Amino acid sequence: MPYSIVPNKDNLPDLPEVLQKEASIYTDRLKKRLDAEDFAKLCEQKDLNYVLGMSDFIAKTLIQFPKPCLELIAKGAIESDSFSLNREEAVKAAIVSGVSDIELKKRLRILRRSSMVPIAWRDLTGRADIEEIFTSLSNLAEAIVLQTVRVVRASLSNVFGNAFDKDGKEMPLLIFGMGKLGGGELNFSSDLDLIFSYPYDGQTVGGSRVISHQEFFAKIVQRVSNLLSDTTVDGFCYRVDLRLRPFGDAGPLVHSFDALSVYYETQGRTWERYALVKAKLLGTKDDWGDYGGELIEMLRPFVYRRYLDFGAIESLRKLKHMIEAEVRRRNLNGNFKLGSGGIREVEFIAQVFELMRGGRIPELSERSLRVTLRKLDKLQLLPSDVCKRLDENYIYLRRLENSIQEFADQQIQSLPQNLRDEERCRIAMNKASFAELKAELQAVMDEVHEEFCKVIRDEPDADHSVDRDSAELWESTLSLDEMAEVLEPLMKDPKKALDYAKSVDELRRLLVRLPMGPVGRKTLVYLMPFLIKEIAADDDPPALFKKVGLLIEKVALRTTYLQLLSENHQACLRLISLLKDNAFAGSLISAHPILLDELIAPHYLNAPPKPDEYMAMLREKLLRIDPDDLEDQMEELRLFKKIMVLRIAMSDRAESLPLMKISDSLTWLAEALIREISILAWNQTVKRFGTPPGRSAADPGFAIIGYGKLGGIELGYKSDLDMVFIRDIDDSMTEGDHSVPCSMFYQRLVQRLLHLSTTRMSGGVLYDLDMRLRPDGDSGMLVTDTAAFEAYQEKRAWTWEHQALVRARPIAGSHKVMDRFEDIRSKVLRMPRDDEKLKQDVFAMRCKMRDHLDRSGKTLFDLKQGRGGMVDIEFIAQYLLLREAPKHPDMVLWSDNVRILDECSRLNILSKADVTTLKDAYIAIRGYYHRVSLADLPRIVAIEDKPKECADVERIWRKLFAKEEEDLSAGIKIDIKHQILK
Incomplete structure (x- = not known):
């Protein structure tokens, strides 16, 4: 390694005072928690004080679960370089059938946390290399997932029987571990990205209640996910993310082989190819029999093309731009995973070669990034020194990631900003000071980004040459009259030069007072002369510059947006045109500067997406957000709407779409967003109240009816949404820990949907929803069953309500309920x-x-x-x-x-x-x-x-x-x- 990033296990550094204090507090708590004998045995670990100061996770786990932790220490888990690599037997001993879900959750959390204490201990003290940590974390997660599936399946079989294949053998539930789990390179606090599949459809055999294979396996997946993900008094086991499956949250939890094949053949997208590169079937042939090879071979043509797939570079470039936009939106510039030169760029370098050549060079169909880099070296696809440096830099970034996450078991990929964790960080990375660590990290990321740009060939189109006269317009001390003289030759009407000079001077004086920093001010030196010259050619430069200046003022403290405009002159010209000719779109961008990212890709502005593309694009955006982070999800929905409305407005202004298509596009966008928030609302309501019998997000037992301009496919830019909710008749109770009548469940579901749409956030509201057209108006129930809706329309509705029904159509929900509404509507009309x-x-x-x-x-x-x-x-x-x-x-x-x-x-x-x-x-x-x-x-x-x-x-x-x-x-x-x- 070019950098020393592992402490000397035999000569660990002394802890600074701030960490000594932490260690002392935890030592006192351990002394009170343990009996004298156990405390003495624990103190035999010579580096106990060191790890207590370095990791809250280790300290708190020792305090909360001393017995299992001490047992592992007594068995030599701290000293052994192989003990943590295989915990399968321990997992099977702890996770057994016949115990309640409450007990099972407790065991899972104790098992995971106690098992990860020696992993973190060995990593922080320099005992383990990075491969040991990767393998230990990945194997533990895989063993826990597989055993939990076995136990849940056994318990459900008592009621529903089991799924068998045509040979009478138990049909396997195949599990793809995605991302770093699939690559065997799991990080310490990683989510588990999983996709579940089964061979083919049929019905269960041997239970008191017969259900389909799909329903049987979906129940297993749902329960396994809850057992692992739910937060209890003992914490969580793993955050399970199922959104990489076909159709994301809107799709079934588990798919048959045929369903997977059809989806990837007809709807699979580029990012799904990248995801499947790392996909690994968890378990062994004993777990999936002959079906494993069949599934892998079935998906292989989708992932790896038989020809040299140079399109993979362009696809990856677009994917990288999307991630850069996310970094800007979420202000993740210091993120060493997603940021420039971070872990993701190393992964992209390897994956682009895998996708380009994996179909013709089988050795490149590899899940492990480090193995892939070695093969790129062997195949001479990248120079040996580049492969070596990328591998070293990857180790650096991954060890930093694990170390930070080992402090408190939190999913963090940026440097800390408090003294205590800064000290921990520099000690874990074997540095004399935090400043040294920051400088070293920047050097690593710069080197990664340089190689990334060479592979991706993603050179900005900016020309940073700024002539002296133009620079003087922004940096000089010219008087207003002198500045006007410089501007006059650039303008159609020289009489307006003085007013224009005053507008420029006002913005410059305002920006001088802002705490922008050297990078921002340097960017303005390149950006502002270009803007000033381009705007000078307009019919009314002072008025147009004030509009542009208002936006510049709003983004001045967000340097990345200034850089975006500075490095992409075409985007800058589009912005000028937009602010001049399209007040609606211009006000959108001024209010939400994140929309500037849209100006980079002009082909998106020629026409909005097709009706079936909105949902796919929306789910792709939401996949990059923690499924438990509701606030981020709600903001992303609002941002997505604004991006799409901007594209539609640009198409409208450019007259690239006829009027009817503009309204169509606004309507399809609204439908996609309503469908997505209905899924979010469903998941949240189910989590709280359980599930109506036989229902799922794909078949929720209710329907959303669009009225007015939504129903008539005639939405405008500022339309609210008139909606009515109806449901199937169901007098039963939900299935779950907090069971409620289904009628109450659907009321809560609609209330949740309203909250997701109408809550005002930094991105505003999603849509104002108007529900006054429901039976009995404001005094009526939020959701009406189909029989009551039919009776009302036939016997009590006013003529104007039948007029409203003319403009109604179902837009989301269960097909059965939607069809029932159509029947009622037809009958009434x-x-x-x-x-x-x-x-x-x-x-x-x-x-x-x-x-x-x-x-x-x-x-x-x-x-x-x-x-x-x-x-x-x-x-x-x-x-x-x-x-x-x-x-x-x-x-x-x-x-x-x-x-x-x-x-x-x-x-x-x-x-x-x-x-x-x-x-x-x-x-x-x-x-x-x-x-x-x-x-x-x-x-x-x-x-x-x-x-x-x-x-x-x-x-x-x-x-x-x-x-x-x-x-x-x-x-x-x-x-x-x-x-x-x-």
Whole structure:
């Protein structure tokens, strides 16, 4: 090693005072906790005081579980270089069938924590090399997972029987260990990323209750995950992460071989290829029989191409950019795992060769990173000295990671920021000072990043040459008049040069007062002259510079964003254009600078994702967040929405998508986000109250119904979401420790969903949700069973509620409940109606809305509520569908206005000319509506800007409601009874 990073086990350094104090406190607590004999035996360990000062984890585990720890020490676990490598027998002895879940959780936590004491002890005292630590941690985790699965399966078999294959043998549950567990390089406080699979579908045999193989194995996985992950008084065993499975949280917990194969063939994404490179089947052939080889061979073509896959480099480059964006968002710049030159970049270097050539060079289909580096050397794919340095740097970073995590068993990958842990860190890495350690770490990461850039060839497109005259615009002491003279040749209107100079000077004076640091100020020297020159060519430089300056002010203390703009001039030009032409998108970026990352990839701005891509992209984002970190998940959902809305707005402004596609995109985005928060809400509600019998996240027994513009696939940029929740009829209790009636479960589920969406965070709210269209409005239940919903719609609903039902469609939930809603909707909309009463009710409600909501006047026109506006067209479509659906069995009951009008044309309910007029008007008004939204203007426009099509809408409205309009003009009172105004 170029650096000495392991303490001398025979001559450990003296602890500084701050750590001596820690050691003394723990020694006193141990003396009180142990009897004299045991305490004396423990004190025979000559480095006891050292490890007590270095690790809270070791100290607290010794205090909390002295007996198992002392037994391990007595057996020589501290001195032996092989004792911790194989704990399989100890795991089997501790984790047995026939005990309660409470007892099982206790045993698991004691076993894991006591077993990791000698691992941490040997590492911190320099007794063990890095491979011993990797292997010990990986083998322990694997043994615990496998034995827990065996015990849980045995207990469930008593009720459900067992799953057998066609030969009558017990069907195995195959477990892929992913990430560092799969590579045999687990870190001290790592999550366990697992994917579960079984050979094929069937039914269990031998139990009192027969269930499918899929359901049987899903119950095993769920219970194993809870046993390992739940936090109890004894802590946790392992954090189990199942989100790498197909479809993430929305997918089944376990998949058959066929289901896996279909998924990876049709929907597998690049990051999943990278994940599967390290996938290892846990256990041995005794655990999975002949099925293990079958599963591995089935997935191999997805991971390793038979040709030289140079596309792997570009895919990895994109993945790296995504991680860099995450580093900026979460402010992880000091992170030696994800940051520039960190552990992840070493892994990427190795993996890009594995994915490029693994299909043609079988030796490169290797899980261990260090073994891969040796093979790259042997195959001469990387120079020997590079492979050697990368290996040394990887060891450095991984030992630092383990050491820090051994202090308190916390998943940390950045240097500490308190004196106590700084001292621990520099001692663990065998350094004389923390400053020396920081400098050494930076050198290691710089070297890694240099090699990473060579392999990935990811060179920035920045040109950092700044001519002297331009630099003077920002750094000089020119007077305003002198600066204006420099600016004049760059401007279309030299008369504005002085005002422009004043705008520049104001921002410079403001930034001088901010604590930016040398890197930030140096970045401004490159960035600001470029911005000043580009903005000078605009028609109104002072106004545009103020918009840009506001953003620069907001990101000034976040140097990474300044660097992003400085190093990517194309992104900088896009930002200028955005702030000039698209007020809505510009305000999004100004409020949330993280969106600047989107300007790096312009191809994303030409068109938003396709409908089926939103969900996949969202899950990919959420996979990088701790599943237990609800706050981060909620912020990520809000950020994702803003990123996608920005892309849609950019496509809208560039006119690369027609109006209807813009609304489609906003609607598909909303659906993806609602589906995801429904899954999050489900998981959290299940964790608290148990699961309704036979239900899962994939089939929750309820459905979310979109109303209004969500139901009509006509969302705008600022639309809220009208929703109604219905559920299957279920009078049973949930299955779990805190069982509740299923009716209560679903109420809590909807409340949780509302919380996830409407809670205001730093990223704002996700969506404002409006549920007043549910049966009985605000006084009604949050979620209604299908029978009650049907009865209400048939017997008690007002006409305006049937109008609302026209615009309703299911957007998420169980297919059975969604289909039941469609049946109810079809039945209600086809109910025979009194034509005259229907017309009066619709007209009365429209008049009520105009009276309360129309903000038109002599000089202004309300695009939405004004006469001939958007709502008039919507009411015409709703009225005609309610009037004609009972008469036309073949009428298709669309939820969007345009296709409803098309049906009216097809069935000759309206003339083709009138339908064309209404559609053109509707599209024109909505287009205008979108434009004022992008310009961040209200929907009220000057009367002279009233769309000309509105006059045609008024004409058709008067033709349909002639008598009602005459009565209104004659002053006849319209009785709307107790109609509820939404």
